[in-house]
Amino acid sequence: MKKHAVIIVDDHSLMAQALAGLVNEFDEYKVLDTFKNGAELIAGFNAGTKDPEIILLDVKMPVMDGFKTMEWLHTNKPNVQVIVISMEDHENTVLKMLKLGAKGFLLKDTEPDILKSALDTVLTNGFFHTQLVADALLHQSKTGDVIKDDALKETELEFLKLVCQEKTYNEIADIMCKHPKTIDGYRQDLFDKLGVRNRIGLVLYAIRNDLVKL
Amino acid sequence: MKKHAVIIVDDHSLMAQALAGLVNEFDEYKVLDTFKNGAELIAGFNAGTKDPEIILLDVKMPVMDGFKTMEWLHTNKPNVQVIVISMEDHENTVLKMLKLGAKGFLLKDTEPDILKSALDTVLTNGFFHTQLVADALLHQSKTGDVIKDDALKETELEFLKLVCQEKTYNEIADIMCKHPKTIDGYRQDLFDKLGVRNRIGLVLYAIRNDLVKL
DNA sequence: TTAAAAAACAGGAAAAACCCTGATCATTTT
DNA sequence: AAAATGATCAGGGTTTTTCCTGTTTTTTAA
Structure with missing residues (x-):
């Protein structure tokens, strides 16, 4: 056989x-x-x-x-x-x-x-x-919009990685050379896009999707 | 044999x-x-x-x-x-x-x-x-003080798990039936014990040490 | 039983995070 | 050229977090 x-x-x-x-x-x-x-x-x-x-x-x-x-x-x-x-x-x-x-x-x-x-x-x-x-x-x-994490732009990705390093939004603004209000915009966009309430949601999303290494 | x-x-x-x-x-x-x-x-x-x-x-x-x-x-x-x-x-x-x-x-x-x-x-x-x-x-x-995560008490562990669920401290206080100030105490203790700056540090610690499941 | 230690609770304040709305400027699209 | 789009910046307000320093209560141990 x-x-x-x-x-x-x-x-x-x-x-x-x-x-x-x-x-x-x-x-x-x-x-x-x-x-x-x-x-x-x-x-x-x-x-x-x-x-x-x-x-x-x-x-x-x-x-x-x-x-x-x-x-x-x-x-x-x-x-x-x-x-x-x-x-x-x-x-x-x-x-x-x-x-x-x-x-x-x-x-x-x-x-x-x-x-x-x-x-x-x-x-x-x-x-x-x-x-x-x-x-x-x-x-x-339900999760349909969450799937396409390709939808994350470069800036959002960089922001996300910095969030995962215990940085405050002001520190992130400095590092990314952007105005704090711009950073606040990234935050808001990601909250909406990923359907989370706070920074912890961002961190969990990043980890679950291997966007950051532990 | x-x-x-x-x-x-x-x-x-x-x-x-x-x-x-x-x-x-x-x-x-x-x-x-x-x-x-x-x-x-x-x-x-x-x-x-x-x-x-x-x-x-x-x-x-x-x-x-x-x-x-x-x-x-x-x-x-x-x-x-x-x-x-x-x-x-x-x-x-x-x-x-x-x-x-x-x-x-x-x-x-x-x-x-x-x-x-x-x-x-x-x-x-x-x-x-x-x-x-x-x-x-x-x-x-080097890592001597971090090792003993046995040092985490039951309450701290429960608190940590709730933090990893995007809950605010007030919500956690409700869930754990403790005064918000008590929760704030847990938070402070854990910040000191684990050497982190904010809630994100707590989440990262919990994940790195498999205290929560993703 | 009493002293010491640990856990819970408190007040107040500054910083950071969160939320909504709108303006400006550059780039694309039509 | 005008309109639409997207990224950046802004104001202003509420909530939450973070950080002090204490007091009271409960548990533990001497």
Whole structure:
């Protein structure tokens, strides 16, 4: 019997290797290779790695993160089914990945047999939905405007980073060489845009969306 | 040949199962069992699970986290060697775990052969040190006062969590059924204790030390 | 039991954050 | 050229936060 080829992309070696062992235990699947990030994956393809049927993709990775990798895969390997495996269950992440073409979304605390059925289902149905994904899609309207964090301008981003450094708005005005009232404008715009009440909301948003490193 | 018994405690099923597969591939080791958290581990012991030689312990877990579990193990199973396996490389976490009696500290992005040598070394030497651990010990003096986040009292912790929910101090006073001035006292104490200037510092501290979930 | 320590409460004040509205200037769009 | 857009700046007011310095009450320990 020909086994379905799987590639794993995860910067946590233990996780990647271990995941590989798990997949290899499923009779119908075989791990072709594992990579530490998107860049390595692409390098692998260029070096002759054959296309798998399924890629298990982590979100948080250095060098080339899950989103960028997903984007690349969707345009360059449209026939490869991608299942995202993430630590966090942020709805934004789920939605972003689905929009980028992911066929499934699993959390790292998923039971192994769910992984098995995710693999099976993605191959037969082309997608695998958990409750998590359903919820994310349901709340889409509510969080719809929050998703596009691409909408954050450079100035707003810089402002946000400074807020996350315990700076006061006056200090931020100095650093950014802008009038304090301008800074107050940034603040107001971001409050509206992100739907938060105060600076803490900004910090939480920035952290949740990896706009700042801890 | 008799194999060394290992138990894995990690709330991420995929990680736990996969890790088990990995350890089972090492000739000299055998996974006795896996548990989702400290409470389940203890329940397992009570239900007759035999003591392993080594426990691989995750830090972030619901119900009974790594620290509490480590504490319990150190007093109740002093002969079991514990290797902590963590996502984050916070020095505080490393030091805390070492103080609680952990014999090794690995990150989840460790290479599998490092895990192998960690297992071997812990059995023969009684500990396994990586550069990470060495660094943590070196900086111990500097961060000495920050380490003891045990010093955070229950009220302070509750206050901190509410701060991380965009609440104002007056709202927090209502929720905690305390006078606003009392809350202001908590705030001041925490500012001094943690060395921060404003609420944002509190939020960052809470997040960095996993006191709140994102 | 009494002394000491810790937790809760208080007043007052300055700084910072928050909110709304509108003006000015430069750049794009039509 | 005129209109629309977007970024910057402004005024002025309310609320919240931050920072002092204390007092009272409760808990803990000697």
